[in-house]
Amino acid sequence: MNLFNIIEEIENVDPEVYGRISERRDVIKNITSFGSKVALAALPFAVGTIFKKAYADTSATPSVIDILNYALTLEYLESTFYNAGQAKGTALIPAAAATNYFNQVTADEKNHVTFLKGVITSLGGTPASIPEIDLTAGNGSGNGPFKDVLTNYSTFLAVAQAFEDTGVRAYKGQAANILANKSAAEGIKPGLYQTVLTAALSIHAVEARHASAIRSIRGQTPWITSTSSLGNDTGISLVNANYDGEQNVVQGGVDVTTLKSATGNTTSVAVATAAFDEALSPDQVLAILQGTFLVKK
Amino acid sequence: METESQESILGAGMVRRSFLRYAGIGVASVGLLATAACHKDHSVHPTSGTIDLGATGDVAILNYAYALEQLEAAFYLQVTATPYSGISSSESALLTDIRDHEVLHREFFKAALGASAIQALTPDFSSINFSSRASVLAAAAAFEDTGVTAYDGAGYLITTPAYLLIAGKIVSVEARHAALIRDLITPGSFAGPDVVDTTNSLNKSASIADVLKIANGYLKTKVSAVNYGYTAS
Numbered sequence: 396m397n398l399f400n401i402i403e404e405i406e407n408v409d410p411e412v413y414g415r416i417s418e419r420r421d422v423i424k425n426i427t428s429f430g431s432k433v434a435l436a437a438l439p440f441a442v443g444t445i446f447k448k449a450y451a452d453t454s455a456t457p458s459v460i461d462i463l464n465y466a467l468t469l470e471y472l473e474s475t476f477y478n479a480g481q482a483k484g485t486a487l488i489p490a491a492a493a494t495n496y497f498n499q500v501t502a503d504e505k506n507h508v509t510f511l512k513g514v515i516t517s518l519g520g521t522p523a524s525i526p527e528i529d530l531t532a533g534n535g536s537g538n539g540p541f542k543d544v545l546t547n548y549s550t551f552l553a554v555a556q557a558f559e560d561t562g563v564r565a566y567k568g569q570a571a572n573i574l575a576n577k578s579a580a581e582g583i584k585p586g587l588y589q590t591v592l593t594a595a596l597s598i599h600a601v602e603a604r605h606a607s608a609i610r611s612i613r614g615q616t617p618w619i620t621s622t623s624s625l626g627n628d629t630g631i632s633l634v635n636a637n638y639d640g641e642q643n644v645v646q647g648g649v650d651v652t653t654l655k656s657a658t659g660n661t662t663s664v665a666v667a668t669a670a671f672d673e674a675l676s677p678d679q680v681l682a683i684l685q686g687t688f689l690v691k692k
Numbered sequence: 693m694e695t696e697s698q699e700s701i702l703g704a705g706m707v708r709r710s711f712l713r714y715a716g717i718g719v720a721s722v723g724l725l726a727t728a729a730c731h732k733d734h735s736v737h738p739t740s741g742t743i744d745l746g747a748t749g750d751v752a753i754l755n756y757a758y759a760l761e762q763l764e765a766a767f768y769l770q771v772t773a774t775p776y777s778g779i780s781s782s783e784s785a786l787l788t789d790i791r792d793h794e795v796l797h798r799e800f801f802k803a804a805l806g807a808s809a810i811q812a813l814t815p816d817f818s819s820i821n822f823s824s825r826a827s828v829l830a831a832a833a834a835f836e837d838t839g840v841t842a843y844d845g846a847g848y849l850i851t852t853p854a855y856l857l858i859a860g861k862i863v864s865v866e867a868r869h870a871a872l873i874r875d876l877i878t879p880g881s882f883a884g885p886d887v888v889d890t891t892n893s894l895n896k897s898a899s900i901a902d903v904l905k906i907a908n909g910y911l912k913t914k915v916s917a918v919n920y921g922y923t924a925s
Contacts (some may be wrong), residue, residue: 397708495880567860571853589848596844600895603867608882617872654799669859670793
């Protein structure tokens with residue numbers, strides 16, 4: 396997160412900020428001591444900012460804190476979703492599925508939230524606050540296209556799958572941005588780059604484990620099996636954007652369908668798309684989530 | 693007959709043909725590894741049968757991935773060629789899918805690395821009973837979980853953004869495989885405490901040395917990474 400922007404926001408909320416602290420750099424030094432007031436004051440604007448700054452593939456490189464707050468925002472969404480589902484008990488989730496699957500997934504997402512907040516704080520950043528969420532994808536109306544998400548298990552599973560597959564894509568889209576911050580991270584603390592990148596990849600792998608399990612519960616292949624024209628293999632057209640791009644078959648300049656397979660001289664589109672998961676940029680994630688699951692005022 | 697089937701499974705004896713095939717997509721290969729010099733330092737040591745990943749850098753890491761994908765591909769080719777007793781149609785379909793993904797990962801790295809690729813490795817699966825579901829799935833889980841820890845643990849060593857992205861595209865598929873195999877063994881173990889930290893829910897990651905120690909247990913051609921601090925014994 397850009398500290399100077401934060402300070403401007405503080406100034407908007409607390410015009411006396413410079414009166415109370417003589418120098419601008421002292422504001423930066425003391426920013427964590429403002430504690431919750433800063434967090435509460437600065438963050439209502441933050442969701443869109445976080446997404447916009449965490450661009451995966453444009454010229455502006457987000458900072459490590461931007462990237463971590465972006466990840467935190469997505470984890471808040473997942474964690475809120477599973478907590479709400481679990482709270483419904485067996486009225487929503489069959490007991491065996493809770494025992495075998497959703498207790499684990501819910502705990503993991505909660506742990507990811509706690510972990511990311513801890514890392515952001517330890518780096519002197521301010522963790523993003525939890526955004527306003529509408530699990531029906533209704534932008535706050537509670538009456539969106541998934542309005543039975545907490546009363547109909549099949550809707551719950553469909554949303555869970557979309558969240559997990561999208562989460563995998565979102566983390567993947569940040570790996571190169573973390574690499575772009577390598578020098579900056581090493582300047583803060585030697586070894587920090589390895590720590591942050593490895594942590595991001597490791598959360599990414601856990602999201603993929605969740606996606607695999609939930610897809611299996613839904614009777615789908617654990618991997619995303621696209622056609623040449625449609626990335627989305629869920630059978631739910633509402634989530635086409637979440638899967639758009641998964642139909643890609645060109646990796647590192649190589650059309651992998653031209654490579655030999657176990658059974659022939661070429662590889663099918665189904666195998667080629669399933670063998671490689673694709674990334675999403677924050678722009679794309681924002682377009683999917685904001686105004687639907689994340690309330691946009 | 694046995695030798696022939698082993699050869700086709702392992703890709704051994706296909707090096708020359710593969711070279712000719714991939715000579716044809718040299719342009720595509722250049723796109724990925726434009727600066728890859730022809731590394732001679734991972735040639736086979738004739739007495740030890742050991743190869744080395746060579747100088748530190750992206751080529752070494754891609755060859756590391758290539759070595760692991762060769763191992764996985766060879767394993768699943770054997771699994772589908774000699775299915776374990778009592779295999780269900782759904783398990784057969786899933787394992788065939790995984791085989792196809794691993795073969796494609798192997799072929800992708802081979803194409804991408806071009807002349808910089810390490811040789812085809814000869815596996816040693818003598819510790820696996822391919823007629824036993826339990827033995828096969830336990831080995832599959834070990835390969836997949838190790839693969840995930842390997843990619844997660846080596847990501848930071850990659851210096852080129854495009855390669856890091858590709859590693860990311862593959863590791864999440866390996867994690868999908870791992871979760872499925874684990875659930876076939878024990879439902880609900882897809883993110884179990886032996887692979888995912890129970891406090892922060894991060895997947896475990898592993899060093900090149902730790903991973904190659906495991907992989908070499910399944911390889912006749914041993915893989916070293918001397919410049920990353922590991923010499924195969």
